[in-house]
Amino acid sequence: MAIVIVDGQEIEIGDGERLNGIQAAQRAGIEIPHYCWHPGLTVVASCRMCLVETGRRDPASGAISMMPKLVPACQTPARDGTVFVTNSQQVTDARAMVEEDLLIRHPIDCPICDKAGECHLQDYHFQHGREQRRADIKPFTSRRRPLGDSVTLFVDRCVMCSRCVRFCREIPGTSELMVTNRGAHEEIDVFPGFPLANKMAGNVVDLCPVGALGDRDFLYSQRVWFMQNHDQICAGCSTGCSIHVDENQDRIYRLRPRPNPHVNQWWMCDEGRYGWKHAHDERRQTAPRRRDGEQLRVEEWGELIPQLDADLRAAGRLAAVLSPHLTVEEAWLLASYIRAIDPQAWLVPGPVPVVGQDETFGGGFTIHAEKCPNRRGVQAVVSALSDELITWEQFLERAAGEGFGAVWISGGYPAAWHGESEAEQLAAIPLRIVQDIFPSPLWEQAGYQLPGAVFAEREGSYVNFDDRLQSFRWAIRPPAGVQTEGRLFWRLAGRRGMYQADEVLLEVARRVAYFAAAVQPVPEVGVDLKVLSLA
Amino acid sequence: MPDVGATEPVLLALVGRPDSHTRAVYEQAGGYQALRRAVGELAPENVRELVKSSGLRGRGGAGFPTGLKWTFLPQDHPGPIYFCLNADESEPGTFNNRILMEDDPHQVLEGLILSCYATRATTAYIYMRYEYPLAWQRMQAAVDECYAAGYLGRNVLGSQFSLDVYLHRGAAAYICGEETGLIESLEGKRAWPRIKPPFPAVEGLFHKPTVVNNIETVACVKHIVDRGADWFRSIGVPPDPNNPRDPGSFGPKLYCLSGHVERPGCYEAPLGITVRQLIDQFGGGIRGGRRAKAAIPGGISMGLLTADELDCPLDFAGPGRYGCLGLGTAAVVVMDETVSMIDFLENSCQFFEHESCGQCTPCREGTSWALKMMRRIKAGRGRLIDLDLLLEIADSIGIMPGTTICGLADGAAWPIKNAIRKFRGEFEEYIRRTNPQGCHETAPVPALDLVALH
Ligand SMILES: Cc1cc2nc3c(=O)[nH]c(=O)nc-3n(C[C@H](O)[C@H](O)[C@H](O)COP(=O)(O)O)c2cc1C
Ligand code: SF4
Ligand code: SF4
Ligand code: FES
Numbered sequence: 009m010a011i012v013i014v015d016g017q018e019i020e021i022g023d024g025e026r027l028n029g030i031q032a033a034q035r036a037g038i039e040i041p042h043y044c045w046h047p048g049l050t051v052v053a054s055c056r057m058c059l060v061e062t063g064r065r066d067p068a069s070g071a072i073s074m075m076p077k078l079v080p081a082c083q084t085p086a087r088d089g090t091v092f093v094t095n096s097q098q099v100t101d102a103r104a105m106v107e108e109d110l111l112i113r114h115p116i117d118c119p120i121c122d123k124a125g126e127c128h129l130q131d132y133h134f135q136h137g138r139e140q141r142r143a144d145i146k147p148f149t150s151r152r153r154p155l156g157d158s159v160t161l162f163v164d165r166c167v168m169c170s171r172c173v174r175f176c177r178e179i180p181g182t183s184e185l186m187v188t189n190r191g192a193h194e195e196i197d198v199f200p201g202f203p204l205a206n207k208m209a210g211n212v213v214d215l216c217p218v219g220a221l222g223d224r225d226f227l228y229s230q231r232v233w234f235m236q237n238h239d240q241i242c243a244g245c246s247t248g249c250s251i252h253v254d255e256n257q258d259r260i261y262r263l264r265p266r267p268n269p270h271v272n273q274w275w276m277c278d279e280g281r282y283g284w285k286h287a288h289d290e291r292r293q294t295a296p297r298r299r300d301g302e303q304l305r306v307e308e309w310g311e312l313i314p315q316l317d318a319d320l321r322a323a324g325r326l327a328a329v330l331s332p333h334l335t336v337e338e339a340w341l342l343a344s345y346i347r348a349i350d351p352q353a354w355l356v357p358g359p360v361p362v363v364g365q366d367e368t369f370g371g372g373f374t375i376h377a378e379k380c381p382n383r384r385g386v387q388a389v390v391s392a393l394s395d396e397l398i399t400w401e402q403f404l405e406r407a408a409g410e411g412f413g414a415v416w417i418s419g420g421y422p423a424a425w426h427g428e429s430e431a432e433q434l435a436a437i438p439l440r441i442v443q444d445i446f447p448s449p450l451w452e453q454a455g456y457q458l459p460g461a462v463f464a465e466r467e468g469s470y471v472n473f474d475d476r477l478q479s480f481r482w483a484i485r486p487p488a489g490v491q492t493e494g495r496l497f498w499r500l501a502g503r504r505g506m507y508q509a510d511e512v513l514l515e516v517a518r519r520v521a522y523f524a525a526a527v528q529p530v531p532e533v534g535v536d537l538k539v540l541s542l543a
Numbered sequence: 544m545p546d547v548g549a550t551e552p553v554l555l556a557l558v559g560r561p562d563s564h565t566r567a568v569y570e571q572a573g574g575y576q577a578l579r580r581a582v583g584e585l586a587p588e589n590v591r592e593l594v595k596s597s598g599l600r601g602r603g604g605a606g607f608p609t610g611l612k613w614t615f616l617p618q619d620h621p622g623p624i625y626f627c628l629n630a631d632e633s634e635p636g637t638f639n640n641r642i643l644m645e646d647d648p649h650q651v652l653e654g655l656i657l658s659c660y661a662t663r664a665t666t667a668y669i670y671m672r673y674e675y676p677l678a679w680q681r682m683q684a685a686v687d688e689c690y691a692a693g694y695l696g697r698n699v700l701g702s703q704f705s706l707d708v709y710l711h712r713g714a715a716a717y718i719c720g721e722e723t724g725l726i727e728s729l730e731g732k733r734a735w736p737r738i739k740p741p742f743p744a745v746e747g748l749f750h751k752p753t754v755v756n757n758i759e760t761v762a763c764v765k766h767i768v769d770r771g772a773d774w775f776r777s778i779g780v781p782p783d784p785n786n787p788r789d790p791g792s793f794g795p796k797l798y799c800l801s802g803h804v805e806r807p808g809c810y811e812a813p814l815g816i817t818v819r820q821l822i823d824q825f826g827g828g829i830r831g832g833r834r835a836k837a838a839i840p841g842g843i844s845m846g847l848l849t850a851d852e853l854d855c856p857l858d859f860a861g862p863g864r865y866g867c868l869g870l871g872t873a874a875v876v877v878m879d880e881t882v883s884m885i886d887f888l889e890n891s892c893q894f895f896e897h898e899s900c901g902q903c904t905p906c907r908e909g910t911s912w913a914l915k916m917m918r919r920i921k922a923g924r925g926r927l928i929d930l931d932l933l934l935e936i937a938d939s940i941g942i943m944p945g946t947t948i949c950g951l952a953d954g955a956a957w958p959i960k961n962a963i964r965k966f967r968g969e970f971e972e973y974i975r976r977t978n979p980q981g982c983h984e985t986a987p988v989p990a991l992d993l994v995a996l997h
Contacts (some may be wrong), residue, residue: 109908336610
C-alpha cells in the first residue's frame, strides 16, 4: 500500500495502481484543474493548468523535501511518499497565469457558445482566474469552419489542449485533426480533402474542454443548464455503451458517453450518438387499437388490457416473439405471463438485425454488427424457460402448421425489421398482437396494435456482447398513449403498483443461473455475468 | 585570464585553406588518424572514458557534460542506438556550426564517427537547418567520400563497427534545435518538444536510446581522441573550488562575434576569455570608434550584458554571474550606443513569438503577449505598468519556474528580464517621452491594430 500526501492529507493507493497527481488528488477530494490531460489519452503536459508543487517524504525520517519548481500534476506519478501541494500561493499564481493567458485571445462569447455552463475555461476562470483583464482590449472575431459533416470548429475559442488531435490519432486511429501554424497562430484543422469523418468523431465535442468544437446536430438547440442528464445504455449495438441521455421536458437533445472502463471507456460511436432520432419521429404510434372486424378502434388502455387478457386466455395455443430490444425484465415478464396462460407456449427470440461486420478501431473500441442491445439477455431468458430454442426463421416457417391461436409479437426496432412476406407467413394465426413503435406489415394486420417504447423510455437491464449486464432507469416519459413494455407486462401479470424493474431482476437472478451475479445491486458500470456462471 | 593570443587554432586549423572541405586536404593534415587509432586500438568504453575525463561540455547551448550524457545510455541495449547530430543552429548570432560544416566537414564527420563508436550508435542523423545549402552540399559530399573510403558503412575500417549517416534537412524552425523537438521532427512529426522523462538517452528517436550532440561538440571529440584529455584540460577554466557542482569549462571554443565591431567573425579561443577581450583582440574594437552599450553573451536567449559588464568571462559559469542565463552558444552580439533597447527587445520578442512551438500555454501566450506590449510601447503607446507586466511574464515562463516543457521560454524570458532590469531608465524615459498622456494608465488599453498578430 502506497501513501501519497496531498495538501497534508494522507491517502492510500493500491500497490499496482499507477496514478498521476490529478488522480491522486481526486482520491483526496481535491480537484486539480486541467485541460490537456484526459484519462483516455496520452499525456502531453502542455496546458500547464495542473501545475502543483511536489516533493518526497523520507520514509525513515518523515522529513519532506520539496522540489524548487512547479511540476504538472498530470505528468507526475504518485508513488509511495510523494507529496503534492495544490493550494500554495505559487500554485494559485500559476493557475491565475494560465487562465489569464488563455483568455488573452479568447472571444469570450459565452452567450452564444454551446459549451457555456459546462465549459472548463468558464468554471476555472471563476475558481482560479484573475478578477480583471490586464491584457490589451481587442474586439474579437468568432471565426468558424466545418471540420467535417458533424463537427464545426469555432477557431478562436480553442485553448490548444490538443485533446481532439490526440483522440483522432489514438482512439479511432484516423488522424484527421492536426495543428496548423505555430505559436499563438496555431489552429486546429483538417488536411484539405480529408474531413473529420471517422465513426467516432462526435467524441471530440465532448472532450473539448471549451466550446471550440460544436456538434452540428446539437448546436444551438438547447442551453446545457436546461437539460437533465440520465444514466442510460445505448441501444444501437451489442456493445452497450454506457451513456448519458440529456433531455429537457421529455425531449432528447443529445447522447453522450458515460465513462465505463468495462465497456466503452470514455467513448461512444456516432451511430449510437445520433441514434435517438426515432424517439421523436412523427410516425411513432401512440394510440392502442383493437380490431373489430375490418375496423381498428382506438381504445383506452384501461378497457383494452382486460379484453386483451381475456382474448389471450381464450385463444388456445400461444406463441410470443421477444424482441432483442426488450430489457431482461420485460422479456421475463412477458415470457412468464404467456407461459402462465399456456405452459407449452413457444417463446421465440425476435430477429437480430446484423449490419456489416464488427469494426474494431486502433484504440480497441468496437462497433458491433449486431444492431440491438439485448440479444443475449433475451435469449438467456428464453433458454431458461424452453428446452428448445426456436429461431425467428423457424417460427415463420412452422407457425402456420402449429395451430397457434394467438401470437404476441414485440418489435421496438428503430428501423424496418420485417416485410410483407413475414406478415403473410404469420397470417394464419387468428390473433396477432403487435407491440411496436412504427407501422409495419405485421402492425397493419394486427388484432391488437400496442404502441411501445424506445430505449430512453424503458427501464431494466441489457446484457451486452460480453455478458455484462447493465441496469438503467427511464430518461424520458413516452408520448401520451404509449405504455412502456415493462409497465404493460407488469399490469397484465396482475402485479400491483408501478413496474419495478429491480424487483423483477432479483426474481430472474434467483431463478436463472446465468443471471445469478445480478442478485446483488448492479453497480453503475454493470456486472459481469460470466463471473458466476463460470464458477 | 588565459593568454588568448598564444593559442594555436585547432577547430579552425583548416578553415581558410584551399579545398579544406575535401578528404584529401583533411587527410594531408592528419585527418582520420584518430579514427584509425580508436577503431584499431581503443574499445568504445575507452573512448567514452577519454571524453569523460576531458571534461568536454556540450557546445549546443546547455553545456551538459558530454561523457556523462553518454553514460546515461542503457548498458547492453540490443540496439539500435541512434546518434543525432544537431546542426539546426538557429540561435540568433550563432554561425560556428556552419563554418565547421562548410569549411571542414571531415573534422565534423570524424568526430561524429568517433562519438558513434563510443556510444555504440549504428545510425546517425545529421539534422541540418534549412538555410544552409552550402553546408548541406559539403556535408553530403564528405559523407559520400567517407563511404567510399570505408570510414562509413559496414565494418568501418575493417572493424566490427558499422555506421550509417543520413543528412536530414529541417524546415526552418528554431524549435527543431531543441533535442526532443529535433527527434519529433526526424520522426516526421511536428517539432513539439517532448516531456521528460523519459530522456532521449533512454527513449529517444523511434523509441530507442538516442544521443543528441552539437556539431562543435563532436568536433572537439575528434581532437580529444587525437591529443588526449590532458591537452583538452590544459585549455580553459578549471572548476570553481567553491562550487562542488561546477565541472569546469575546458577546451577551445568557437566564438561568433557579430554586431557593431570592426571585424565580426568566428574566432577560436579558450573558454573563459572575456567579452572585452573578444571584442578588442579579435573583433578590432567597437565599430567606428563608438562606445559599446550592451552585448549578448551567447545567443539572444542568454540575455544581455551592459557596457560595464564586458569583463564577463565566456565560460559556462561566467554569464550566470552577471544575471544572464548562461554561456549558450557563445555567440556574442555587440550593440553600440546607437542601439535603442526598445528596438532590441521588440526584436527579441518578435523572434520568440515567431518561434514558440505553441504547446505550452505560458510560452505560447506569454511570448505573444510580450510582443504585443513591446509593439505598442514602440509605437508610442506604452504604459509604465507594461514594464512590470513584461517582467512578470518573463519571471513566470520557462523550465526554471517549471511552467513550460522546454527551454525556449527561458530563452524568451531572459532578454526581457535583463533588458528591462538593466536598462529600466531608458525604457521609462522612452515611454514617458512618447506617451506623455497615457504613460501612467493602468487599466487595459485598446490593442494596436496589427494585421499579422492575433
Ligand atoms: C529552443 C532551443 C533551441 C535549441 N537549438 C539548438 C541548436 O540549434 N543546436 C544545438 O546544437 N542545440 C540546440 N539546443 C540545445 C539542444 O537541446 C541540446 O541541448 C544540444 O543539442 C545537446 O548537444 P550538446 O550536449 O552537444 O550541446 C536548443 C535548445 C533549445 C531549448
Ligand atoms: S478544439 Fe478543443 S479539444 Fe481541440 S485543441 Fe482546441 S480546445 Fe482542445
Ligand atoms: S516552452 Fe515554448 S517552445 Fe518549448 S515546448 Fe513549450 S511552447 Fe514549445
Ligand atoms: S493537464 Fe497537466 S499540463 Fe495540461
